[in-house]
Amino acid sequence: MSDPKALEPTVASLGNEDGNKQLDTVLVWFRRDLRVADNPALTAALQAAKTVIPVYVWAPEEEGQFQAGRCSRWWIHNSLAALEKDLQALGSRLIFLRASESTTALTRLLTESHAQALFFNHLYDPISLVRDNEVKAAVADLQVHCQSFNGDVLYEPWEVLSDARQPLTSFASFWDRCMSMPYQPPWPLPVPSSLTPVPDSINGLDLAGLGLMSSQEEISNDQLQHNWTAGGRAAHLALQGFVLDRLSAFDIDRAKTDRASTSRLSPHIHMGEISVRHIYFVVRQQEHAFLREGRARGVDSCRQFMQQMGYREYARYLSFHFPFTHERSLLEHLCFVPWRLDQRLFKAWRQGCTGFPLVDAGMRQLWSTGWLHNRSRVVCASFLVKNLLLPWQWGLKHYWDALLDADLECDALGWQYCSGCLVDAHPFTYLMDHAQESERFDPDGNYVRRWLPVLARLPKKWIHRPWEAPAEVLADADVELGANYPAPIISVEESYHCLQAASRAVYHHSDWPQEACKVPYRPAPFPPSGHPSHPSEKPGLPEQQMRAAGERVARQAAEPQPDHYDIPPQPGMTESDEEVVSNSCYGSVLCGSPVGRTQSVRKSSASVGPRQPDVPESAPEQRPHVQHSTTRNGNGHNGHHLDRDTQATGPQDTPMDGTSPRPSKRRHVDSNQHGVTGSDEPGNDAEPVQMAINARAQPLSRPPSSGKEAPCHEDSKPNPMNGASSHKASNTDGHSGGNLQERAQALLNAAPNTGHRSHGRLTTSRKDAERLTSQLERFLSRGPLADSASSDRGVANGKGSQAPLVAGCEDGAETASLGNAQHGNPNVDKAPACLGVSVG
Numbered sequence: 001m002s003d004p005k006a007l008e009p010t011v012a013s014l015g016n017e018d019g020n021k022q023l024d025t026v027l028v029w030f031r032r033d034l035r036v037a038d039n040p041a042l043t044a045a046l047q048a049a050k051t052v053i054p055v056y057v058w059a060p061e062e063e064g065q066f067q068a069g070r071c072s073r074w075w076i077h078n079s080l081a082a083l084e085k086d087l088q089a090l091g092s093r094l095i096f097l098r099a100s101e102s103t104t105a106l107t108r109l110l111t112e113s114h115a116q117a118l119f120f121n122h123l124y125d126p127i128s129l130v131r132d133n134e135v136k137a138a139v140a141d142l143q144v145h146c147q148s149f150n151g152d153v154l155y156e157p158w159e160v161l162s163d164a165r166q167p168l169t170s171f172a173s174f175w176d177r178c179m180s181m182p183y184q185p186p187w188p189l190p191v192p193s194s195l196t197p198v199p200d201s202i203n204g205l206d207l208a209g210l211g212l213m214s215s216q217e218e219i220s221n222d223q224l225q226h227n228w229t230a231g232g233r234a235a236h237l238a239l240q241g242f243v244l245d246r247l248s249a250f251d252i253d254r255a256k257t258d259r260a261s262t263s264r265l266s267p268h269i270h271m272g273e274i275s276v277r278h279i280y281f282v283v284r285q286q287e288h289a290f291l292r293e294g295r296a297r298g299v300d301s302c303r304q305f306m307q308q309m310g311y312r313e314y315a316r317y318l319s320f321h322f323p324f325t326h327e328r329s330l331l332e333h334l335c336f337v338p339w340r341l342d343q344r345l346f347k348a349w350r351q352g353c354t355g356f357p358l359v360d361a362g363m364r365q366l367w368s369t370g371w372l373h374n375r376s377r378v379v380c381a382s383f384l385v386k387n388l389l390l391p392w393q394w395g396l397k398h399y400w401d402a403l404l405d406a407d408l409e410c411d412a413l414g415w416q417y418c419s420g421c422l423v424d425a426h427p428f429t430y431l432m433d434h435a436q437e438s439e440r441f442d443p444d445g446n447y448v449r450r451w452l453p454v455l456a457r458l459p460k461k462w463i464h465r466p467w468e469a470p471a472e473v474l475a476d477a478d479v480e481l482g483a484n485y486p487a488p489i490i491s492v493e494e495s496y497h498c499l500q501a502a503s504r505a506v507y508h509h510s511d512w513p514q515e516a517c518k519v520p521y522r523p524a525p526f527p528p529s530g531h532p533s534h535p536s537e538k539p540g541l542p543e544q545q546m547r548a549a550g551e552r553v554a555r556q557a558a559e560p561q562p563d564h565y566d567i568p569p570q571p572g573m574t575e576s577d578e579e580v581v582s583n584s585c586y587g588s589v590l591c592g593s594p595v596g597r598t599q600s601v602r603k604s605s606a607s608v609g610p611r612q613p614d615v616p617e618s619a620p621e622q623r624p625h626v627q628h629s630t631t632r633n634g635n636g637h638n639g640h641h642l643d644r645d646t647q648a649t650g651p652q653d654t655p656m657d658g659t660s661p662r663p664s665k666r667r668h669v670d671s672n673q674h675g676v677t678g679s680d681e682p683g684n685d686a687e688p689v690q691m692a693i694n695a696r697a698q699p700l701s702r703p704p705s706s707g708k709e710a711p712c713h714e715d716s717k718p719n720p721m722n723g724a725s726s727h728k729a730s731n732t733d734g735h736s737g738g739n740l741q742e743r744a745q746a747l748l749n750a751a752p753n754t755g756h757r758s759h760g761r762l763t764t765s766r767k768d769a770e771r772l773t774s775q776l777e778r779f780l781s782r783g784p785l786a787d788s789a790s791s792d793r794g795v796a797n798g799k800g801s802q803a804p805l806v807a808g809c810e811d812g813a814e815t816a817s818l819g820n821a822q823h824g825n826p827n828v829d830k831a832p833a834c835l836g837v838s839v840g
């Protein structure tokens, strides 16, 4: 056996293709690189060793709360099956191991196989960064060589830096830099011609033994089977089909949700079945072909598509340099958002029962298929954060659990983007007009009809805003708002006011680090060392950088976190759950126990409700007014000034939305990041926080008001978003209304952890008020939601019944085509009975 210490940490020195191999046996650890083509770790192992042992370790416990959901597991299972076949075709086989810790499993296999080296490709999420460091340390203890390679991104995160050698903090600057690097990404490596057989003495489980799929999930997975084929071959075919059919029109079509407009490569890319370098070179070649043919649109489309791939690169880049992106706002002051923490609203969102057709269609598609068009992801995410004011981390976790392509870095980037937590995203105060979005991206309503068959007979004029449809139109289409399709659970006005109040609370928070807006992201604790002219000229640099990143994450996780980094507790979390279900992925990985960083999440915040943010004592006008700087979006267009001037035209969409960069009429909450400049509605400026509280405290049947007339009880310590305090306010506002309302209020208040009355939206007319009252009457007469306690632990938490949130969700509603909605992941709620409210 060679002395591993004598080995240089470069592939070249470990052997060459002429058969001059220095090592006998090398393990190749497959993770999210399930391919044989362009797999740097596999190729390096082949060059270095006579025998290569491919191994896959399934250790979901290591991922803490980010264990793969049902759809993800289905994909991994099938992807592994495809890889197994590919390896068998090359003369090898894949060793499957099931363990609670990868380190233990790998060190055991290294010892058993007498392997002299372990090779794998880099991953950049914080869990992997830390785990990979542990593996390297454990392997070094065995006197075995360990080396990792770039198989996941075009350029390593430490290669793309500003002139000052700092990480870049906007997508535009990052992508500009990538596209003007002095060297191209490495050319994809070929498929090996053959592999040596794995010795018979080395054995693992068979694929089924990993337990990735359970028999209960078979029916749910049927639909996945019909729509998707996992594996390297399928990935290459999908790319080919996309390049031939759809790439040339990608620049315009990609925004359309009502047809297959994008590549749908994300699950393939996520599991590394096809390499990004391969995609890059195929698309570049196509771009040159379009150039030669003078097809400008084709050229634009290729660039747009590469830019989409660039977002994925950027997600990894951010995760590497700022390894808390999945749990903490990158714009630090947004850690102070006083989230609403209303589990019933969260439930309505998850079930697609919000009353906003585009959102509901998206959420039902997600439940049913595990996949969503980027535009729908943005729309649904933005509704959760901006309209419902629920913490984006909840949404991230739900997407994570439900998506087929669940990818921590991309998921975090998407949610941070939708929540305004990035410098080049729409600001936090930006409210989307969902009905208008719907008309724009689904002009004929086909997407909505597909996923909400109950609305199928509505004319396209009303399908995006059924609540505005005349009664006879609704009757003709058999739509009964509040019965077979929910009325909006929140009005745009209420969302607007609450968002306004929340942004004021954020910007006036006493603990707010004043620099947080100016220096948007926390500077990297230690800057990456030098910019290599080319990675291969600095052997060992990748190892150093990855190790340093892992150590940085571990150090940060061990540091006590400021209070304002508290993560809103997951819905349904009891105090004892909290010990197990950490909101931080650091929990299980970094601190060696499932509690981990959860200890820094205060008990009170987890079990009682949100922290009480300070509501500003002083009038906003007294605060210094600082003009929010202009940002640039990913397309190089100027972003939005949060002042009155831009409200007229609305902001430019950014490409991350999946939209064309043209202005849309959307609504801005009229506050800038430090003060308030104005409002659409006269008189809103004076007492915004108060106004939002009042709006929520109004009795349900009262006519609309400017919100100023019902001052909140002084003792209530008003926090507009806080369940406890708004509850208190509503009890003391002196406008408790009639019996029905009292009963409704009592019912709603009885629900755990709630403070928002889902039906307590700002009414705009007497008619509205009457409709609302009759909805309340109807659900009061029907009693508690059938599925509240048993099937949705996120809401009822097993603590008894509660009032139905959405009138269309009552027990007994016929179910439509969502039979596949059950997720097997223990982290995911069971498919709610009322998913099938669509009784067309």
Ligand SMILES: Cc1cc2nc3c(=O)[nH]c(=O)nc-3n(C[C@H](O)[C@H](O)[C@H](O)COP(=O)(O)OP(=O)(O)OC[C@H]3O[C@@H](n4cnc5c(N)ncnc54)[C@H](O)[C@@H]3O)c2cc1C
Binding pocket: 254, 262, 263, 264, 265, 266, 267, 269, 270, 308, 309, 310, 311, 312, 313, 315, 372, 373, 374, 375, 377, 378, 381, 399, 400, 403, 405, 406, 407, 408, 410, 411, 412, 413, 414, 415, 418, 656
């Ligand atoms: C809230 C939210 C959550 C998201 N969660 C995920 C996730 O868990 N996993 C995931 O792969 N993508 C995620 N995305 C990004 C994006 O929605 C999907 O990658 C895209 O819809 C996949 O469809 P496609 O393969 O047809 O994309 P295409 O438009 O054909 O793009 C090609 C590839 O580029 C990458 N890409 C495209 N858009 C983005 C983007 N905005 N951010 C990062 N990468 C991108 C993907 O790898 C994609 O497969 C999320 C976006 C949002 C707004």
